[in-house]
Amino acid sequence: MNLFTRKVKAEGNCYSVKSEIEKLILEKDEIISSLGYSTNSIDEHFGKMIDIAIDKFYSVAEIKAGYKIADFEKPEGAKDNILLEGHVFNVGKIVYSQLKKSEKAVIFVCTIGDKMEKWAKKELQNDAAFGFIIDTVASAAAEKAADMFHNFISDEMEKDDLNITNRYSPGYCNWSVAEQHKLFSILPANFCGISLNESALMNPIKSVSGIIGVGKEVTWNDYLCDTCLMKECIYRKKKQTELNKKEVTDDR
Amino acid sequence: MSELLDKIEYCIERGKVDKVSPYPPDLRGQDGSDELTKIALESGMNPADILESCNKGMLKIGEKFSRNEVFVPELLMAAKAMKAVMAHLKPYFQTGSVKAKGKFVIGTVAGDLHDIGKNLVSMVAEGSGWEVHDLGVDVKPVKFLDTIKNNPDCIVGLSALLTTTMENMAKTVQEIKKQYPGIRILVGGAPLTKDAAEKMGADGYAHDPQSAVEFLAKFNKAS
Incomplete structure (x- = not known):
């Protein structure tokens, strides 16, 4: 059951994707874990804050996602850069190694809107712990929406017997966040209501953008944390959370 | 008198802001850092001693945080309890009878x-x-x-x-x-x-x- 239900042709080779928010299930245990606690160790006071933030998410979030399919090319002698719609992206060795066998690339954006981040900012002034928890819930929701969008693309491509790669975003895996500007220049202006500032920061902040490689020879791989220097990366934390969860299940 | 300072220190460590605050649940209904500081100042306690107790409380919660015994929300509740104390101590900072660490x-x-x-x-x-x-x-x-x-x-x-x-x-x-x-x-x-x-x-x-x-x-x- 996916949050994203069907694609709708937007301009050019772009599609927006319809969503049904109730299909995005935010697990309280996952939020608890991302805050650092185990399920039984969190105080009831903070547990209630998580419940309130999750409840409100469903009434205020405005989930939007969209994508464009582009031909995937490699500049001559490429080792760490790719060519999409006339733009050379210096994606770095890690991302290049995962994308190099692609035939097409899905350039995408996905957002939960700006209501949660505005609420978090307001609460940080009054009750910082609550503001922090709202922000954590919003980040988890944006990542989950991006996961479900990824699954939607996987299903779409499977119809043509094509595989997909992991998604890669500027700012991660040694790919400079400044390349967001090139990525956004390929998409229609203000696509899905997301804009970019001079510093390559997306507005709304709780948005995810990136590239997914598509082709017969590409594969999805586990995170490549061993080769990356970003120790506080959200994907490293996510991987650790998944490993912890697996260990608990294995112990049972 | 030192019992009051110990209580203030404990309120900071536990993030107990005031009497109406429901957090932490085991201190529900009890005075928090806000009320206790007011009482301490009214009873003539040295504001510098109150600040010292607060710093001890912050140090304790900070050490727990470093040992992963508590996480950011607890740290922020302690900071909130501290903010309540600072509101009472503000006039003493202005007159110079209490000094910030830097x-x-x-x-x-x-x-x-x-x-x-x-x-x-x-x-x-x-x-x-x-x-x-x-x-x-x-x-x-x-x-x-x-x-x-x-x-x-x-x-x-x-x-x-x-x-x-x-x-x-x-x-x-x-x-x-x-x-x-x-x-x-x-x-x-x-x-x-x-x-x-x-x-x-x-x-x-x-x-x-x-x-x-x-x-x-x-x-x-x-x-």
């Missing part, structure tokens, strides 16, 4: 609009007795330089979340060190590592609010 100037570097990490460090530093000058986000080097000019005895904290703004952080460190070589600079943020901080010429790298206040204390001792 001045801490903090900001997110130019080109970066992320503020949650910076705000967490600000709150915990303030709660630990520092006079915090928060310059906000997207702070150009010139703003840091102007603030240092007016506060030559400060310690500077720089925050960045984006990999690209790390370059701006390095430039800011260099510009500050060029004009004010004696100013201590602490850096922090998700894309940073201890090595990167050293390379850019910073004096310290803090990976969380508690390590930031530990650095501030260390710098303070050294100066």
Whole structure:
């Protein structure tokens, strides 16, 4: 059951994707874990804050996602850069190694809107712990929406017997966040209501953008944390959370 | 009298703000740091002793945080309890009968609009007795330089979340060190590592609010 239900042709080779928010299930245990606690160790006071933030998410979030399919090319002698719609992206060795066998690339954006981040900012002034928890819930929701969008693309491509790669975003895996500007220049202006500032920061902040490689020879791989220097990366934390969860299940 | 100070210290450690605060559940209905500070001042206690008790409470919760016994929400509740005390102590800071540990100037570097990490460090530093000058986000080097000019005895904290703004952080460190070589600079943020901080010429790298206040204390001792 996916949050994203069907694609709708937007301009050019772009599609927006319809969503049904109730299909995005935010697990309280996952939020608890991302805050650092185990399920039984969190105080009831903070547990209630998580419940309130999750409840409100469903009434205020405005989930939007969209994508464009582009031909995937490699500049001559490429080792760490790719060519999409006339733009050379210096994606770095890690991302290049995962994308190099692609035939097409899905350039995408996905957002939960700006209501949660505005609420978090307001609460940080009054009750910082609550503001922090709202922000954590919003980040988890944006990542989950991006996961479900990824699954939607996987299903779409499977119809043509094509595989997909992991998604890669500027700012991660040694790919400079400044390349967001090139990525956004390929998409229609203000696509899905997301804009970019001079510093390559997306507005709304709780948005995810990136590239997914598509082709017969590409594969999805586990995170490549061993080769990356970003120790506080959200994907490293996510991987650790998944490993912890697996260990608990294995112990049972 | 010392029993009252112990209670204040405990309220800070546990994040008990006031009587109506439901947190922590086991102290529900009891006076918090707000009421206890008021009582202590009315009974003639030395404001400096009250501040000292608060710092002890913050140190205890900070140590628990470092040992992963508590997490950011508890740390923020302690900072909130501390804020309630500081509201009562403010007049004593103004008259000079109570002194802050030092001045801490903090900001997110130019080109970066992320503020949650910076705000967490600000709150915990303030709660630990520092006079915090928060310059906000997207702070150009010139703003840091102007603030240092007016506060030559400060310690500077720089925050960045984006990999690209790390370059701006390095430039800011260099510009500050060029004009004010004696100013201590602490850096922090998700894309940073201890090595990167050293390379850019910073004096310290803090990976969380508690390590930031530990650095501030260390710098303070050294100066």
